Amino acid sequence: MKTRAHLLAGAAICAVLPAHLSAQDLLLGTIELGESQRSLQTDTAKSTTVIDQDELDARQASSMTELLDSIPNVALVNGGSPQGAAISIRGLGTQSGTYGTDGKIAVVIDGVTSGAEEIYRNGSMFALEPELFRNVTVTRGPAESFRYTSGAIGGTVEAQTKEAADFLEDGDTFALRQKLGYESNGDGYTATTILAFAPDDKFDLLAFAGYRTVGDRKDGDGTVQAATGFDQPSALLKATYRPTEDSTFTFGYAYNKIPEFDVPYNAYLPSWSDALVDRNTEDRTSYLSYRYNPVDNDLINLEARLTYKQEKMFIQQVAGAGTNTIYNADHDTSTIALRIENEALFSTGIVDHTLTAGIEASERTRKSSQLAGPYAGLNDGSAPGGTDRSISVYVADKMEVGDKLTLTPQLRFEHQTLTSQGNDFDYVSFSTLPAVADGTSFSSSAFTGALSARYAVTSDFAVFGTLAYNENLPILDDLRVPTVRETSEKGRTIELGFSYDTLDAFTQGDHLQAKLTGFKTHIWDGTTYSGVSTTDLEGVELELSYVHPAFYADFNAAMMRGTINGTDDDYKWAPADSVQLTLGKTFWDEQFDLSVEAKHAWAQTRTPDTNAAYYPGTVPSDAYTTLALSAAYKPNSGWAEGVEFRATIENLTDETYRPYLSTRNASGRNLKLTIAKTF
Template sequence: MIERNGRVALVAVLATLPTSVTPAWSQDITDEGEFIGTVVLGESRRGVITNTATATTELNQEELDERQASTLSQLLDTVPGVTIVNGSTPQGSAINIRGLGSQAGSYGSDGMVSVVIDGVQKGQEEIYRSGGLLTMEPELFKQVKVTRGPGDGFRYSSGAIGGTIEAETKDAADFLIDGDTFAFRQKFGYESNGDGFLTTSILAWAPDDKLDVIAFGGYRSNGNRTDGSGVEQADTAFNLPSGLLKAEYKFSDELTLSGSISYTENDEKDVSYDAFSAAPFWGVVDRYTKDTTAYAALNYNPLDNDLIDLTAKFIFSDEQINLSSANISSDLYNSDHHTTRTAFLVENYASFASGGIDHYVTTGIEIGRRERSSLTDTGYNSVLAPGGTDDYVAFYATDEMTIGALTITPQMRYETQNLTSDNNLTTADGTEYSTDSVVGGISAFYQLNDNFAVFGTAAYNENMPLLDDLSNPLFITQTEKGVTYEAGVSYDGFGVFAANDALKFKITGFNTRIWDGTTYQFVDQTNLHGVELEMAYVNPAFYADFNASRTRGTINDTSDYFNYAPADRAILTLGKRFAEDQIDLSTEIVHGWANDRTSSTVGATAPSDSFTAVGFAASYIPNSGFAKDVEFRATVENAFNETYRPYLSTRNAIGRNFKLSVSKVF
């Protein structure tokens, strides 16, 4: 039996859950060896994934609910190795993983971090100072997985040297229990800093065992924020309507049709052109941002054939950033950036044994097109955002081979693209540039004993040219290449310090070398190395999560700093559950070390001071009475009103912020 809040009461069910979300448990055995029961310890807020060779962190629905994030980027801000640029605003934020992913303060994306929503890759173009790809409403998602480094990214991209973020939207089954055919969930939320308001409504419907449907509608509104000193941060206000429609129909036990469409928009008036900071000299624009993501998939999985689990999927993505200025005529300030991606994907998962080796093989082929335009009043695309088409074909394959305690996973991806210029002033219509690449990696995981395991990865990537590079004769013909090595150790043990406790930790070291650089000005070669630690501890008295990361970077085979390498950071969460897990109280402490490993003196990469920010969270979900299953949540962010600017951000972090929410499934 699985209760609504995710607590598990049967050991048989526990054994089937992923490591990251399985509550710690131990078996009590008498001196004579008789089994007398199972002690369920509960779980920490996040847990640690110890059974993979990749540096992967999963945020499940419970953690997403407890964090009460105002933006998608805030969901990711506590993952080791991940640094968020301006996390309090959807449009002016960006992702940095191990120093890669955004040119902080200038571009929201550099192609070296993949963001994937329901299997649809998002964002792949640089739009100067106009924001990134994190506009989507965080309440849409039930799980977010972050893989640091290229480990599992070959399924989606040739160039994800920094990492891959996979977000999965909610399903009807998440709200239907005990044979329900209909459920309705309503949530209201409020936050004090910016006088923010949130409402979301979810309708889940499953009239029989063949069809289930979910419809989501939400609206989030925030005013301008203030930092710890009470100084208002201009242009941090936003209004974010969102929606989701998702359905699945089972023709039989073997054939399933599913589809989804999600929508988010952000309409800003009289804001700075620079979405990353409200610098007056950049001038004022109206900025309208819209994101639509959709897919339709048909899965065929015959029950008597382990070699076939075939999915055919059509994907569509539409991203818009429309800019207009009443006072400035430059096409930089008056352009409609519009990027669409349409693709058809066929993927198969097969399992078989051969010569004592268990194989789990994933193969896929994707054929697609990206179309990009940035129309201005001139009738042509903006000079800084050239338009055209990107036609591509990609094939990928992964074979997870298990031999006893050893798992070896080779991966490869072949991709070819053809970029064609269209409606640009600087590059003639029809000008074509073709590129192809063969990339891949191999990882190994070895379980030394019941507790310890070691793992390692070696990967080669090529970050292929973007349509933005059409205006650069060197970059448009050159791929950005990188080699990454990772090694680490993990531990998973019970009864470590007390009879009924559990400890998990994972340490990952990495070294990345990038050459033929096209992302950063005057940077041909980048060398990055670092270490990341994740730890989770639970016992009947309390739970604790701890993570820390350290990254160092240099450029051009010199000792010169790579300015986008993040600052060192550590995060500790301590919590306790009471009253049969109805009440959960926790505190989170974030410490960022000062960073002067930079040649910049201004902006996002200017030196930053150390800081310590403390937050508190409380939830109450009664299991009986008139308020049964109502979720009451309260959070205090930056409780002591610390004034600080995280390194790579252009704005100070927001000051003290009280968040309250109440939700109920009917």
């Protein structure tokens, strides 16, 4: 039965490929489909995917990472759980599944940079409730990361939380939305309540409360995957006040918590140790912004944003034969930042400019206090503490030259100072890491930038390219390593591609979109991967979208390769080659939507890992094909008017497989049901 399903899915995928190409010869990128689930962005040189509210609802994700598993050249690491999870973008960022963060992927929530420092085999930048968000934008490569960081060589994930206006129709002053969900694999339940209030056109308020609980999942063979269950309460409060038509004040606060009891210490690889711990993870993100945008002055669209973020993880050992400082520590990382940014619109001759300029100052403070032992009160030896102070200036100018050529230069200067606190003792683990006296400081600077160009050859066809330079500055975890704490990783990326976007391509009323992007990245002065000083990555990303009056189809695929240290040795963190096809149709005046999604990943056997017990994510993986079936019904009349019914069967054929880079098997068949209504 599984073999027949595989053949059918493979035939469907191969049918959409040109006859002279095999699927494995393709490398694919970004899709966004207006009339279907996603609309391909063909009017930009960026490799960007936007997942809007409709698709967020349709995916019924259990974790934030699951929102991203349909994006080409984005691979998940243990994606079904928020702890020990990560994403890889163009082969970069996967170390966050092991340690916490490697700096090569930026995660930004409501304009607030996220991502805790390295917490050994526990960290995750995605311990966030997916129901909080109204859209998520993923940019592959460094194209537009320079607003937030100098080092996002791999890419940027930007998420916007929900707003009151999303639930209030014209004339409404009050709305209440209730949503309930169930998933069969793990016997999970979800409940969210949203209150939106707008007494007049000057003030609106949104309050969100949610709770998700999921048990340990089973793979396709029925084997329980240890420590994959979790509980997650969450909350959001957002208020907006407009004293004049030119001025807007906004306050936002988001809260996520994951309490765990008697769980393996190692969230990345539970079998690594017999130590059981109680672990409590909390994330608080808040900001206050003021925007001044006078309607009669195109040169001013100014925003000042004060942000505060606290990421906490409390770990205490409750069982197990051995003891270690990493099993008993109170990690607390807080960041306060002020960003002032302006967008100006003006023209110089035939060139129309959109000039964005900003300055940001931030201070990141981290403590990882040991709870017991001779160094109680000092930092966990594997998690140095102190402060990271930085100031950054950035500018980007989107220049439209006539109606065909668009040039976008970007520049960023960033200066940081790392100062040690609570690390004044030698730490012996796999090697001796030396003590660093309190108050010892290390400074680094980076001057980075990019130039993107897009040229519309015709109204349908365009070519584009980007040249970018990044520097990934040291983080607080580097304080104990002399060769790393004063070294920045450098990266150079080249992108070239073309896009095609036309109406009435094959029949009246249809819409065809295509985008092909090739990239090549060279990284040197490497500090992230042990024994890797240089990395060379290359790949191609193809995206196709076709909307016919009778149906819609989305297709993407991804393939990339990498080598290290100027040799032919393979870069083992590159994900497996994959293709994905979604076919769908709407019925009954678009009240009912039915779609099937097929994904195939080839075996990844290029880099056999000899340390399977320690890094099982890079152990060779087998090929697999999965199918998912989704249905959504939103009646516009009758007793159920305004109610949304959704059902999804993930891994329809109950396939047993382990995605390359993950440390455990993926979930088996999973039925997800949700019902929601706005009152």
